[in-house]
Amino acid sequence: MSKILSQKIKIALIQLSGSSPNKKANLERAATFIDKAIKEQPETKVVVLPECFNSPYSVDKFREYAEIITPESESVSFLSKLASKYKITLFGGSIPEIDPKTDKVYNTALIFNESGDLIDTHRKVHLFDVDIPNGITFKESITLSPGSKETTVTTPFGNIGVGICYDMRFPELAMISARKHNSFAMIYPSAFNTVTGPVHWHLLARARSVDNQIYTILCSPARNMESSYHAYGHSLVSDPKGNIIAEAGIDEEIIYADLDPKAIDDFRMSVPLYKQRRFDVYPDVSK
Numbered sequence: 001m002s003k004i005l006s007q008k009i010k011i012a013l014i015q016l017s018g019s020s021p022n023k024k025a026n027l028e029r030a031a032t033f034i035d036k037a038i039k040e041q042p043e044t045k046v047v048v049l050p051e052c053f054n055s056p057y058s059v060d061k062f063r064e065y066a067e068i069i070t071p072e073s074e075s076v077s078f079l080s081k082l083a084s085k086y087k088i089t090l091f092g093g094s095i096p097e098i099d100p101k102t103d104k105v106y107n108t109a110l111i112f113n114e115s116g117d118l119i120d121t122h123r124k125v126h127l128f129d130v131d132i133p134n135g136i137t138f139k140e141s142i143t144l145s146p147g148s149k150e151t152t153v154t155t156p157f158g159n160i161g162v163g164i165c166y167d168m169r170f171p172e173l174a175m176i177s178a179r180k181h182n183s184f185a186m187i188y189p190s191a192f193n194t195v196t197g198p199v200h201w202h203l204l205a206r207a208r209s210v211d212n213q214i215y216t217i218l219c220s221p222a223r224n225m226e227s228s229y230h231a232y233g234h235s236l237v238s239d240p241k242g243n244i245i246a247e248a249g250i251d252e253e254i255i256y257a258d259l260d261p262k263a264i265d266d267f268r269m270s271v272p273l274y275k276q277r278r279f280d281v282y283p284d285v286s287k
C-alpha cells in the first residue's frame with residue numbers, strides 16, 4: 001500500500017560530543033565519525049548529525065559562528081564533500097546561518113544528496129524560548145530568527161520531513177509532511193536537555209510516529225558536563241508503531257537502524273487511520 005519508502009534502508013545517527021569552540025575541529029570530528037559509520041556498516045544510505053554540531057549551543061555564540069549558506073561556505077562545502085565521497089543522503093545536523101540580506105541569524109539544517117548537492121535547508125521554525133522554574137531558562141529568540149517554511153526533502157528512497165528539536169513539539173509539521181507530502185519519516189537534529197529530555201524526548205518521538213504511522217528520528221549531541229548546555233543524548237529511532245528500535249546512551253556513539261517499508265504497510269493495514277479520518281468534523285491538513 002504505502003510504497004512511501006521504496007526499499008529497506010539503513011540509517012546511521014551520529015551522537016557527536018557536545019561541540020567545542022573550534023568549528024574546524026567539530027567538522028573534522030563529524031567527518032571521522034561518518035567515516036567510521038560507513039566502515040562499520042557499509043550499506044548505510046542515510047546519515048544524520050545533531051543540532052548545532054559545529055558550534056557551541058549558546059545564544060551568545062550563534063552570530064559569531066554563523067555562515068552565509070553558499071556552496072563555498074565552510075560547513076556547506078565540507079559536508080557536501082562527505083556526502084558525495086560516501087554516496088549518502090546527509091542530514092548535516094544544523095548550523096547557525098546568517099542571511100546577508102537581512103542580517104538575521106537562523107538555526108538551519110542542511111540536507112545533501114548522494115552527489116553532494118545541497119538539496120534543501122530548514123530554518124528552525126519554533127524557537128526554544130522557555131522558562132521552567134527550577135529547571136531551565138533558554139531564549140533562542142534573543143539572537144535567532146524563526147524560519148518560515150515547512151521542509152520535506154525527496155530522497156532516492158522516498159520523502160522525509162525535517163524539523164529541528166523544539167519543532168517536534170508542534171505536531172503540525174510532521175502531520176503536513178506525512179500527509180501532504182507522503183513522507184515516510186521525520187528527522188529532527190536536536191539537542192534536548194537534562195530537564196525536559198527525561199520527561200518528553202521519547203514521548204514526543206513516539207507520538208509523532210504513532211500520529212502519522214511513520215519513522216521518527218532524533219539525533220542529539222552527546223552529553224558534555226563541561227559545556228554550558230547539557231544535552232540529553234539518547235539519539236533514537238521510533239518505528240511507525242512507536243517502538244524505539246535504536247537508542248544511544250549519553251556518550252559519543254553511532255547508532256544504526258533498518259527502516260523497512262513493511263513496518264509502515266503492516267501497521268497502516270492493521271490500524272487504517274488513513275481511511276478513517278473525519279474531514280467533515282475537522283480540516284484536512286493535507287489540502
Ligand SMILES: O=C(O)CCC(=O)C(=O)O
Pocket residue numbers: 051127128164165166167169190191192193196197200
Ligand atoms: O523542547 C525541549 O524541551 C527542548 C528543545 C531544545 O532544546 C531546542 O529546541 O533546542
